[in-house]
Amino acid sequence: MEHGHHGPITPIRTYVIVAVALMALTGLTVFAAFTDLGPWNNVVALGIAIVKATLIILFFMQVRYSSNLTKVVVIAGWLWLMILLGGVFDDYLTRAWRFPGT
Amino acid sequence: MTEHSAHATEHSPHLGHHFESLEQQHEANVFGMWVFLITEVMLFGGLFLAYFVYRAVFPDGFTEGSHHLNIVLGGINTVVLILSSLMVVLAIHSVQTGNNRRAVMFLALTILLGLTFLGIKGVEYYEHFVEHQVPGALFVYEGERPELAGAVMLFTLLYFTLTGTHAVHMIIGMSIVGVMLYRTRKRIYSPEYYTPVELTGLYWHFVDIVWVLLFPMLYLIGRHS
Numbered sequence: 001m002e003h004g005h006h007g008p009i010t011p012i013r014t015y016v017i018v019a020v021a022l023m024a025l026t027g028l029t030v031f032a033a034f035t036d037l038g039p040w041n042n043v044v045a046l047g048i049a050i051v052k053a054t055l056i057i058l059f060f061m062q063v064r065y066s067s068n069l070t071k072v073v074v075i076a077g078w079l080w081l082m083i084l085l086g087g088v089f090d091d092y093l094t095r096a097w098r099f100p101g102t
Numbered sequence: 103m104t105e106h107s108a109h110a111t112e113h114s115p116h117l118g119h120h121f122e123s124l125e126q127q128h129e130a131n132v133f134g135m136w137v138f139l140i141t142e143v144m145l146f147g148g149l150f151l152a153y154f155v156y157r158a159v160f161p162d163g164f165t166e167g168s169h170h171l172n173i174v175l176g177g178i179n180t181v182v183l184i185l186s187s188l189m190v191v192l193a194i195h196s197v198q199t200g201n202n203r204r205a206v207m208f209l210a211l212t213i214l215l216g217l218t219f220l221g222i223k224g225v226e227y228y229e230h231f232v233e234h235q236v237p238g239a240l241f242v243y244e245g246e247r248p249e250l251a252g253a254v255m256l257f258t259l260l261y262f263t264l265t266g267t268h269a270v271h272m273i274i275g276m277s278i279v280g281v282m283l284y285r286t287r288k289r290i291y292s293p294e295y296y297t298p299v300e301l302t303g304l305y306w307h308f309v310d311i312v313w314v315l316l317f318p319m320l321y322l323i324g325r326h327s
Contacts, residue, residue, distance in 0.1 A: 035326065081144070
């Protein structure tokens, strides 16, 4: 791998492979959407989207080669997003629950 | 100054006086860009949250709303944006290896693919207007379950808010890529200094990721049922 002024230069081959993988995953998610997977349809759709986002972040956005400081910022940001979503949904998704004696 | 010696670095015209070296400056710039992008994550995160909450409260109405979206156009647009992101990384690779002419070509292709995305999005919006699927006084719902009308309209409201906010980001991104194209053509960027092109790439990929998440959220979830 060549080394540029700001660290290693990712070879073109890596970028093309990632792009092809992203398109394959797009095809897969559309195919899965039309297949009956029961309650797993939503999980598969969002799971594939998260895999695609991770590929873009690691390879296209170069986080794989970024400094530890940048990695911490990226992880912290997505962690806070999960706290936002998780904190609200532990409420909304459990509102229908009924316990004996309540 | 072809050698990247410490001496040459210290006197680079691109080095801010408050930085030790180009490497340190570059790291600080990338860090700052990511902090900005996290604020964007929070902006879209709030909108995503609103969408998922209303989807949880009105599952049938949102499934019905999803069925009115054009999955072929949405899918094509996903591929268009993935290709545009590929063009951006190839442009950065070209600047890194000193080939500014090739970088200009890839940046031009990025803008072209961005315009293609917005054009296809425009066709979709046009269809929604013609079919009275725009929230407001002109909204009409003629499905089998009239009681879902309110929830379907709420879906379209969030659909336009999410895709509209995304489209605004696309327009901003294309404008910045345009500036990068001009400055790359002027040879302001070189293998020694190309941080702005890199940061523009980060912004563009972020906007791509937003669409990668929006596509299954709006078009695919509930498609089978």
